[in-house]
Amino acid sequence: MRMAFMGTPDFAVPALKALHAAGHEIVAVYSQPPRRAGRGKKLSPSPVQGMAEELGIEVRTPVSLKGEIEQADFAALDLDVAIVAAYGLILPQAILDAPKLGCLNIHGSLLPRWRGAAPVQRAILAGDTETGITIMQMEAGLDTGPMLLKAATPIDGKTAGELTEELAGTGAALMVQYLAAPSQYLAEAQDDALATYAKKIEKQEAHLDFSLPAEQVERQIRAFNPQPGAFFEYQGNRYRILEARVADAGGPSGSILDEYLRIGCGGGSIQPAVMQKAGKPAMDLKSFLNGTRIPTGTILQ
DSSP, X not given: OEXXXXXXXXXXXXXXXXXXXXXXXXXXXXXXXXXXXXXTTXXXXXXXXXXXXXXXXXXXXXXXXXXXXXXXXXXXXOOSEEEEEXXXXXXOHHHHHSSTXXXXXXXXXXXXXXXXXXXXXXXXXXXXXXXXXXXXXXXXXXXXXXXEEEEEEEOTTOOHHHHHHHHHXXXXXXXXXXXXXXXXXXXXXXXXXXXXXXXXXXXXXXXXXXXSOHHHHHHHHHHTTTTTOOEEEETTEEEEEEEEEEESOOOSTTBBOSTTOOEEOSSSEEEXXXXXXTTSOOEEXXXXXXXXXXXXXXXXX
16 A cells, blocks of 8 residues: 555654555655754754665654644655554644544553553553553544454553563454455444543652552553553652562552662552662662662652
8 A cells, every 4th residue: 555654753653664664655754853863962863764764764853743844744655544653743634634534543541441642551551450552543533533443452560661562463363354454344432431631641650659559550650661660759850660560468658678778658568679770770688788878767759
């Protein structure tokens, strides 16, 4: 098929590669404009832009698609379909209507659960046992369009990073499968009564709340790994907990319970396994404790 691909982060890269390998004619890739990143604050292209350039595909990085010029340029591509995966821009109706088969989205949840920007993190935080990928026909509403194909996967203690990587591969395979024979799949309307909203993650949400039960604190740690990183503060420094397990014995919420940095919660406790001090590399607990001591009885902020 003649198509445009629209995506920005690492999540979208496997789909771009898979569609290219499947022989589809990708005439343009749309991605968010390069952002300043790193110590030198140099402009860095998105992962999708980098892959598109590697594959020799034209890249377009408009700030918005609301303008008449951008919409005319898109329509002039004469597309069969546009494939969208975590693009990050709202698609106006003129864009949605331009391709013959419309715009198809690779969404990281089992719709209608977790419509919105952060479906993977919200599924982990909520304690869901499974999530998945939904291939859907896009319409004006936020992830409200008809569902075309689904695949579920257990969450099973995975971090957001691990789950996102897994879902990216699943989404790529599912989209290739769908496009090979679109007529074989019937569109299914979403039940709006079952919808939940996966709002964008705010950095302050990653500040660990030890008044919660240990199971919820552990889910915070997994949901915010790798970004923005679940953290606590001690003596003016910020410490991320990147991996932890739930321990049975409890103690005062936020209190360091022993020399192994076990932390009391609102029910039970957590035992950190991988730590990271701000500005330092991540390390296993033993290595961390060799350089940092937080006395037993300390109440963390």
